[in-house]
Amino acid sequence: MSASTVVGDEPATAVRTGTVAVVAHRKKTLGGGLDELRAALAGAVGNLIWYEVPKSRKAPKKVRKALRKGAELIFVWGGDGMVQRCADALAGSGTAMAIVPAGTANLFAVNLGIPEDLREAVRIGLHGPRRTLDLGRINGEHFAVMAGAGFDGDLIRVADRDLKGRFGRLAYMWTGLRHVRGELVHTRVTVDGADWFDGDASCVLFGNVGTITGGIPAFDDARPDDSCLEIGVSTADGAVDWARTLGRMAAGRSEESPFLRITRGRKIKVRLAAPRTYELDGGARGEATRLKVRVVPGALTVCCPEAVS
Structure with missing residues (x-):
């Protein structure tokens, strides 16, 4: 793919300003995989920072690093465990999370109506409305x-x-x-x-x-x-x-x-x-x-x- 990558049904011609980060579980798959995600975002994002982790428990450190680098939007690639670890690190930060549901159940994405479709998930992340949602907290x-x-x-x-x-x-x-x-x-x-x-x-x-x-x-x-x-x-x-x-x-x-x-x-x-x-x-x-x-x-x-x- 090139910079004219199609995201959903619309060409990704409008480049998003500000810093966008990806925190990805490299063992999870969806669509064309992380190569397709990178290509889609490269054509639509001005400043992209990229992190991959082998286990979800390593994700919070990368999220905090992305926040220190000024990320205004963080794409999370993985399943519910990955989303939970990243949400725990993002809680209260105000920085938006975009979910690319690449796990087994993807229950948070399902409840929010985010489909298991890479291009549509990217489109939602870049152009969809942002909702302020509750989290639960158990034993910290x-x-x-x-x-x-x-x-x-x-x-x-x-x-x-x-x-x-x-x-x-x-x-x-x-x-x-x-x-x-x-x-x-x-x-x-x-x-x-x-x-x-x-x-x-x-x-x-x-x-x-x-x-x-x-x-x-x-x-x-x-x-x-x-x-x-x-x-x-x-x-x-x-x-x-x-x-x-x-x-x-x-x-x-x-x-x-x-x-x-x-x-x-x-x-x-x-x-x-x-x-x-x-x-x-x-x-x-x-x-x-x-x-x-x-x-x-x-x-x-x-x-x-x-x-x-």
Whole structure:
């Protein structure tokens, strides 16, 4: 491609002034790959700085470096883990994120209507409207899609990467029902200072958007710009209960499940009687007996499609 690269359906003739950065997970692929992304941006951006990382956990350092160099827009190439790591570094900076969804599930992009189309994602990044969105924060780290502890954390921890690569979001359900029992643990949850749940639970979830891990529409009313998080507790015990629960969630009827309780709030504290694995945006973080969760309103600026429901 040359400087006349077509982005979407329009020639990229207008060169964007200011500094634009790319932070890319080099092992992720979409369309013509990073070569196509570089060519598309080279013809549309006046000052481009470029970083590639082999693992998403190395991305925040590059984001901070791009910010120090004056980046006004950062393209993030990768999946939800990459987006989460970059969002954590960008939170509160005011610098816009443009997502090129090159991962497996791309749940944040899906919730925002950003397609798995390289040229269209670039067009949205360069010319789409910018939305100021909330992030969640759990034990000091931001998340864009969701966080959870218990069944959800165990499920992600044991999910086989090869299986995930072959079957995508279905791998989470498959692995979970085969290998994760979802044992009940005494759980206490306070929401905005009030006691909300006190009993045995197999999972606690916190959602910033509606569609969460595994592509499941868990929180029907969730919005990433309402200054709230959705909170869900599951009392499902064992594979049969979880199969029923996941079935209701997949059908968009989470609130009808006898094993789910859902509310919303801004500040949440969780105490667990035994250590449970917790995760955020599809990445396991270890075990904890206490979780401090809160919404961070307007923490992240994201380039979005023109029409977002």
